[in-house]
Amino acid sequence: MKRFIMLVCLVSLAVPAQAEGFITRLLNKPVPGGVAVVTLPEHTDAPRAQYREQPLLVIREDGQRWIAIAGIPLTAKAGTEHIELEGGNQIPFTISDRDYPEQHIKLQNQQHVTPDPEHLKRINRELEEQISAYKTFSARQPSNLMFDRPVNGPLSSAFGLRRFFNGEERNPHSGLDFASPTGTSIKAPAASQVILVGNYFFNGKTVFLDHGQGLISMFCHLSAIDVKVGDEITRGQHVGKVGATGRATGPHLHWNVSLNNTRVDPSIFIGAFVP
Known part of the structure; x- marks a missing residue:
């Protein structure tokens, strides 16, 4: 005993x-x-x-x-x-520290590198809309924190890359890119509410989803948006289609994840994070 x-x-x-x-x-x-x-x-x-x-x-x-x-x-x-x-x-x-590599991109449209004053007015107006959406903090509890991939495609551009457009450094890559053909269905990684849709200078056709308590998904460069503001979206529900609108060199899905108004690496939420 x-x-x-x-x-x-x-x-x-x-x-x-x-x-x-x-x-x-x-x-x-x-x-x-x-x-x-x-x-x-x-x-x-x-x-x-x-x-x-x-x-x-x-x-x-x-x-x-x-x-x-x-x-x-x-x-x-x-x-x-x-x-x-x-x-x-x-x-x-x-x-802990983490190093991010560089990415060099060649754009045909110089306005997407150094916009003129008229385009800058539009960009600043659109930026205010999107910043406001990222600040959303609803009481809803996220349905799941292990997210589904929004498309079935290979990762083509990682989060955090230091980006150079036509040799000029711009903001780091704030999301995760998936290489998918135009028209590919984009599905919600978790239950959510649509809080913003728009067609923006840099992001093209864009959808913001509120998963709850400051956890936000943003999809951009879409060819089609198939939801509207206020829609309640279930996990896996179709929200739009992959495209190449805005500042894009080809069809792909750019996916941002934001927590407490801070853009973070989406790969963490799909179990694909590489230190």
């Missing part, structure tokens, strides 16, 4: 009191452009948390503990940062 009790004690010591859950293992990639999953203090209701003054997605993982899921900006530096809880308490987490 004593040997049995000792064995039970040893086994219990070998198992962490709070082993990592599925969501933490899937999403916790704390690098610039990645995601940090931070365990929160126990509370009856979901604690409220912020990172860089933006509200965070908070869920209960495996029915055991509250976790905050924070998107980390590409501009973040390696080191310690903090999540702030309601009441002023802070929880630290560590960001």
